[in-house]
Amino acid sequence: MGTFWRVLPGLLLSCVVPSTATADDPALQISVRGREYTGRVVASNSSRVWFQGRDGRLEQFPVDWVSDYRELGASFRPASAAETKSALTREFGDRYRVAWSGPYVVAGRAGMAERYATIFDELYRDFRLYFSTRGFKLGEPEFPLAAICFATREEFLEYCREEQVRLAGPVVGVYLSASNRVALYEQPVASDIDATVIHEATHQLAFNLGVHSRIGVSPRWVVEGLAEVFENASFRRRQQGDRTRDRANLSRLRHFSVTYLPKRPDNALEELVRSDAPFRASPLDAYSEAWALSFFLAETRAARYSEYLRRIAARDPTADYSGEDRLKDFRAVFSTPTGVLDAEFRRFIDQLGR
Secondary structure, eight states, X not given: OOEEEEEETTEEEEEEOOSSOOTTOEEEEEEETTEEEEEEXXXXXXXXXXXXXXXXXXXXXXXXXXXXXXXXXXXXXOOOHHHHHHHHHHHHGGGSEEEEETTEEEEESTTHHHHHHHHHHHHHHHHHXXXXXXXXXXXXXXXXXXXXXXXXXXXXHHHHHHTTOOOOSSOOEEEETTTTEEEEEOOSSHHHHHHHHHHHHHHHHHHHTTSSOSSSOOOHHHHHXXXXXXXXXXXXXXXTTOOGGGGXXXXXXXXXXXXXXXXXXXTHHHHHHHOSHHHHHOHHHHHHHHHHHHHHHHHHOHHHHHHHHHHHHTSOTTSOOOHHHHHHHHHHHHOSOHHHHHHHHHHHHHHXXX
């Protein structure tokens, strides 16, 4: 990892962006506009500092907001699963149970907490197996992976407001990047919520196991495309005898093939790679293309797709990632001229849709 520098009053600190906690990470208390935070600095540059608590919550502040700090005389130590379970029990009281399975600690009503802890743990094993067989060495989750399954949509929405997260449309679950939690609410039809659970839990895994960096910005098509391909259990597990179509996200395939493809601009692939703007301009089209491109690359260029994910994860996360740099990284890994690759991509999706 790279070394970054920042200036606090009277002191120049060297700060390494760690993938796991080490004995060299000092526990600190800092004062930010009169509020105290306890944890560690994980990264900084000349303008911003990223600060992490023992529960994995990640805050970022302008450097000049930090008015004071002190070392606590000990090394930073992430919260244990037992500590996380106790914290969730205190937070939600008697109304929710807290279940613990593998790296997951899940709060929810009796039966629901256990159910989702099991679903998450199965996904964790599938996720590790998928990447390990494709040459991508994953890290270990440094913090327990926490999730809350709310009994009602109203509770879910209130919690998201408290986390200052804006939700668009009928969202039933979300990965909260600051708190590092998954939040969702119970659905009457199990299959509907399970797809959302897998999508949001895939985000949580990717950001905690080193596929994406929690610091800085990752291309949105990469983040969303990976979560969308993982929604399908056949993609995650790749059973012998499965057809390629069996591994597809059929709702995204239908939208891409039927609704978006007839109006898709010739430069759509480059624009998706270069910028997150398509998600702001036409979210459903962008999501469908993010899935389609990710699925195409994972199915036809698995080794290079893994290499591309590694390349992005290895970037200095505190540096800007311009559109030209995004396109340069994409071309460097996939090498095929973008126009030729796009033609292959469209043929692949066309055959998939038949």
